[in-house]
Amino acid sequence: MFKKPIVLNGKAPKFVQIQEDLINKILNYDILYDDKIPSETELMTYYNVSRHTVRMALLNLQKENFIRKEHGKGSFCNYIADKGHESKTILVLTTYISDYIFPFVISGIEKELTARGYNMMVACTQNDKIKEAQILKNLLTQNIAALIIEPTRSADPNANSALIQELQNKGVKVIFLNAEYSDISAPFVRLDDEKLSYDLTKLGINLGHKSIHGIFKKDDLQGIRREAGFFKAIEESENLENYRTVTYTTVTKHIVPLDYVKTQIKNNTHPTLFICYNDEIAVDVIRAINECGLKCPxxxxxxxxxxxxxxxxxSPNITSVVHPKEKLGKLVASNAISMVEDNAKLENIILTSDISIKKSCINIYQ
Incomplete structure (x- = not known):
């Protein structure tokens, strides 16, 4: 799109022509929300103009909220184009997009929205509340029908409550994914994290493990609920010799679990079983076990x-609770559409699941 230079031959000043050309690209879906705008140098080459002319055009676009500038990163599209008067665009705001299980969840959302004639825009907060605030502020000027939002660090206080409520007051339907903000009146679709953690811990106990440590994330509700399920199973069991949990945050996820496991092994106080918040942590734990000269399982x-x-x-393959990723995505998308089309007040959906048995946990009795 910006590879072959064009000639500006209109009567208007060149910076105005550049501005109008970029707006047309945005409105025609050539540039989508959150897309990176080419650098000033690239735009100078593309339009065959001076840096001053490019900067004037970008400054005007920023003032009109078509683009936003991020320090050290460049300029990004800040406008969600929509073809109709009534918006058929639903924005999906997750903590991450391309990592871990998120592509599968987003794929489920996209399939449902596309099948029902809706456009999907995706943005991510990188689990940063400041980034979440920036995106929510930008949405106040956009034409969207609904917001599917995965709360950022959902166990921490909701610093962006007013922004979400302002969107709701504008008529934007809001539905939560994976967790929720308790101070916002909106439905959610999530897993039954406490019950699933209870089931997983019970599995370990039933396999004869009497020394069990849990490693859980403390700045999101999934982690809080999974830790609660762990302790519920522990409290119902007898003859356990050694049990405890350690918690970490988004920032320390690749530091605290590794250090904890290595310290436990070094002090010969390690359990026979670690229950991990997710597979990312489990992989780190297995690596720590190997680095200490022990083997899993x-x-x-x-x-x-x-x-x-x-x-x-x-290695070994990890016994893990199955996350119904695509199903979760389809459900939250379907409910978002129901809220838009029928103005429906929906009940919360809490999903359960199964445990996929593999090779990372032995039976002590055998």
Whole structure:
């Protein structure tokens, strides 16, 4: 789109022509929301103009909220184009997009929205509340029908409550994914994290493990609920010799679990089973076990959540709770459409699932 230079031959000043050309590209879906705008140097070459002319055009586009500038990163499209008067665009705002299980969830959302004639826009917060605030502020000027939002660090106070409520006051339907903000009146679709953690912990106990440690994330509700399910199963069991949990945050996820496991092994206080918040952590735990000269599951077993591709590529394959990724995506998309088309007040949906048994946890009794 920006590869072959064009000639500006209109009567208007060149910066105005550049501005109008970029707006047309945005309105015609050539540039989508959150797409990176070419650099000033690239635009100078494309339009055959000076840097000053490019900067004038970009400054005007920023003032009109068609683009936004991010320090050290460049300019990004800040406008969600929509062809109709009534918006058929639903924005999906997740903590991440391309990592872990998120592509499968987003794929489920996209399939349902496309089948029902809706456009999908995707943005991510990178689990950063400041980034979440920036995106929500930008949405206030856009024409969207609904917002599917995965809360950012959902166990922490909701700093962006007013922005979400302002969107609702404008008529934007809001539905939560994976967790929820308790101070916002909106339905959610999520897993029954507490029950699934209870089931996973019970599996370990039934396999004879009496020394069990849990590793859980403390800045999102999934982690809080999974830790609660862990302790519920522990409290119902007898004759356990050693049990405890350690928690970490988004920032420390690749530091605290590794250090904890290595310290436990070094001090010879390690359990026979680690129950991990998700497969990413489980992979790190298995690596720590190996680096300490022990083996999984012969010396220490591991159980986990999400049954992601990591559970199958890890050695050993990890026994993990199955996350109904695409199903979850389709459900939240279908409910978002019902809210838009029927103004429906929906009940919350809490999904359960199964455990995929693989090779990371041994039976102590055998």
């Amino acid at each position: 012969e010396d220490i077993s591991v159980l986990s959540f999400d049954d992601s591709t990591l559970a199958y590529t890890s």
